[in-house]
Amino acid sequence: MRLHVVDHPLVAHKLTVLRDETTDSPTFRLLVDELVTLLAYEATREIATEPHEVKTPVTTMTGTRLASPPPLVVPILRAGLGMLDGMSRLLPTAEVGFLGLVRDEETFKAVTYANRLPDDLTGRHVFLIDPMLATGGTLVAAIDYVLERGAREVTAVCLLAAPEGIALLEEHVGDRANLSVVVAAVDERLNEKAYIVPGLGDAGDRLYGIV
């Protein structure tokens, strides 16, 4: 597993505003959208390409285009939905699958309530997007769904991660996939409610309100 922490002043600035408890929901959504675009730039660095002949107004040349099949972007509902527009802006030809997972706040186990993925993901690069990697239970479940369908190239794009979640991913996935995790920051730890500390609170609630 490769972990990439995006070290950039714009990322650090936007993340700090995101963490601020006084940041309102419209601003929070805008910042998530901006941050995912910056992270997506790094997250797509290893994406497969192929040579492509192009005729410019002057001559022809061999350029580069994204290889097929197109990548699959999978937002993990709810909070991951806040990252979809930013990711799709950078990868407009990507297809989109959906996974609905919610963490039981007593047991911290991820429960699946929606699953809409292509049956066959062989040869597809899958980008899982979710702002928070806390215990790692949600991402582990999402990774298992895409590995079961044949995906081997998996990139998780998260805003914040806890060391506990990163360790679980490493242990659980091992060499079953070529997994990259791209994050804006790795925070200190989890608290007794498995929230990331210092974190930013509940990303889904801050994006979409408390349910």
Ligand SMILES: O=P(O)(O)OC[C@H]1O[C@H](OP(=O)(O)OP(=O)(O)O)[C@H](O)[C@@H]1O
């Ligand atoms: O790493 P974990 O300990 O599994 O926790 C992380 C998960 O928790 C949050 O979702 P939540 O369950 O709150 O659902 P929501 O997006 O609907 O708010 C977050 O968006 C991740 O999906």
Ligand SMILES: O=c1cc[nH]c(=O)[nH]1
């Ligand atoms: O800190 C956390 C942990 C899990 N889910 C969140 O939204 N925030």
Ligand SMILES: [Mg+2]
């Ligand atoms: Mg939530």
